[in-house]
Amino acid sequence: MTDRAGTPAEPDPEPTPDPAPEPDREPGPRPEPDPGPAPVPDGDPGREPAPAGETGAGEPGNGETGAGEPETGAGGGAAGKPRRHWLRWTALGVSVVLLGAAGTGWWFYRKLDDNITTDTTAADELRRYEKERPAAVVAAAQNILLIGSDTRSGDGNREYGRDKGTQRSDTVILLHLAADESSATAVSIPRDLMVTIPSCAEGGGGRTREQWAQFNWSFEWGGTACTIRTVEKLTGIRIDHHMVIDFRGFKKMVDAVDGVEVCLKEPVDDADAKLKLPAGRQTLDGEQALGFxxxxxSLGNGSDTDRMDRQQMFLGALVNKVQSNGVLLNPTxxxxxxxxxxxxxxxxxxxDSLRDLYDLARTMRSVPTEKxxxxxxxxxxxxxxxxxxxxxxPAASELFRQLREDRPVVVTKAEPDEGAEASSDGKPDDAESPAPGVTPTFTGRNAAEGVCS
Known part of the structure; x- marks a missing residue:
């Protein structure tokens, strides 16, 4: 349209928007003074109109939102879109965290599992002699042979002497776990005990002959399998599992539990054991513990029997430390x-798997420390x-029978003035022959006593 002079006429003004609806009317769209948040992508569900008489976040009945917030309805409204996005991102974040934790846990599991070394050579040798090995009397009970190797090979071991290419069993302990998990009995076998060592396979491919010799030669001549067969021949007890640990491993175990407490009546200065300690109560780290x-x-009467007693005391203190300070229940x-x-x-x-070791640790954890x-x-x-x-x-045979049949072994602590009479070389007799039909009581200790008891 043009005006009378022929020039274009001014456009009609924009229609005035309707006033805000009354509370009893259906609310209609009204312009916002602020552009508000960025538009939500297509596909996100729109909002339902607010019920009559309600306008969402503002005061009810006035048709306006409070504090400049966009209108929201009970069903979601404009704020429903970011809320849905917030929930989605939260769910995604939680999923990522859970997956990450599971992945980390699996990585730790695989790492620990791969750390374990499997002795297949011993397993093959034992299978060869399966027919002559003793049968298990109580299936649910477990007998585990713990062997401490004095090898000087490998990092962390050479400082204790020249590597001669051979190793002997510096410590051998037969650990019996009762079928009902009510007790654990650890029996030390002296390294100098005279025994019959069977014919065993040598590392070079040959075989040794059966002979009467001191016990720890079995490990040097034929390794773990020869030691197991020697113990089985000596005791009549079926060995279910074995573990071999060297100097380095022992030190790391002690350091991992932040040391173990001991008590010394006198100061110690032993260059051969690399041990120098003052008298009194103190906590030993791995290096000091190995020397101890x-x-x-420099400690005791110089006999191997006295050293075995000290080893038992220390292992008892180590077990007590692990069970008392929450190590088994604290992942860190x-x-x-x-x-x-x-x-x-x-x-x-x-x-040789982490699950197997966990089951063993669970069994040990269920045994009271005093047992x-x-x-x-x-x-x-x-x-x-x-x-x-x-x-x-017959005391030794009676002990072996009790372990073989999973019967309780009675262990009492020898009083300082009631200890067994010492022989000329300082080695005490550990038990006397019991009267016929009388179950012997063996001298020993429990883990609850520790080293400072």
């Missing part, structure tokens, strides 16, 4: 212990060589 359990010249404390343990052991195929007992097989100086040992019979 290996020392012979448990992981270093598991890492040190799995890196340090060589075991049979039936105990974890340590003793040495009844022994005395060998008749033909006072520097060697022989079994005290």
């Amino acid at each position: 359990v290996r020392a012979r010249k 404390k448990l992981y270093p212990v598991l890492d040190a343990a799995t890196k340090s052991i060589t075991t049979d195929p039936g105990l 974890v007992q340590f003793l040495t097989v009844p022994r005395r100086p060998y008749t033909y060589d006072a520097n060697r040992d022989e079994l005290v019979q």
